[in-house]
Amino acid sequence: MKNRIFYTSLFVILAVIVSCDNKVGLVPKKAEPLPAGACDSIRYTNATKAIFDNECVSCHSGPFGSGGVDLTTYSSVLSQVTNGRIKDRITNINNPMPPFGLLPQSKIDSILCWMDKGGPQ
Numbered sequence: 518m519k520n521r522i523f524y525t526s527l528f529v530i531l532a533v534i535v536s537c538d539n540k541v542g543l544v545p546k547k548a549e550p551l552p553a554g555a556c557d558s559i560r561y562t563n564a565t566k567a568i569f570d571n572e573c574v575s576c577h578s579g580p581f582g583s584g585g586v587d588l589t590t591y592s593s594v595l596s597q598v599t600n601g602r603i604k605d606r607i608t609n610i611n612n613p614m615p616p617f618g619l620l621p622q623s624k625i626d627s628i629l630c631w632m633d634k635g636g637p638q
């Protein structure tokens with residue numbers, strides 16, 4: 518009897534701890550790593566522009582974009598690449614961009630590998 522109470526309380530305590538630490542809604546929906554060699558062909562015009570347009574531009578458009586960040590043109594995106602802000606925010610589970618949860622892993626990987634190459638147009 519005592520044991521049962523002990524284990525029940527332990528379960529409840531663990532459940533509370535786990536649920537407090539649960540960021541399921543924020544982690545990338547599905548881990549789909551980039552196919553081998555895919556990075557080589559990634560450029561702004563053929564790959565990352567579509568990601569920024571679909572995932573970011575709704576909030577980051579023009580001089581008054583959220584956080585003062587404009588992601589509508591190649592040069593404006595590149596300036597955010599250079600200052601490191603994009604890299605931080607698209608991988609930061611505690612401060613994610615988009616704010617409602619990180620992108621699917623394949624899109625994060627595409628942007629990261631593109632930035633590692635210096636963000637070619």
Ligand code: HEC
Pocket residue numbers: 569572573574575576577583584585586597602603606607614615616620
């Ligand atoms: C729903 C609106 C929304 C979407 C979609 C969104 N952002 Fe943001 N973003 C914000 C807001 C609001 C801020 C300013 C507050 C903050 O920094 O959290 C911001 C700030 C930023 C900053 C500045 C961060 C800093 O540390 O100065 C960057 C970079 C950024 N977003 C990149 C992105 C990228 C890349 C995407 C797409 C993958 C994206 N955002 C999608 C709303 C959004």
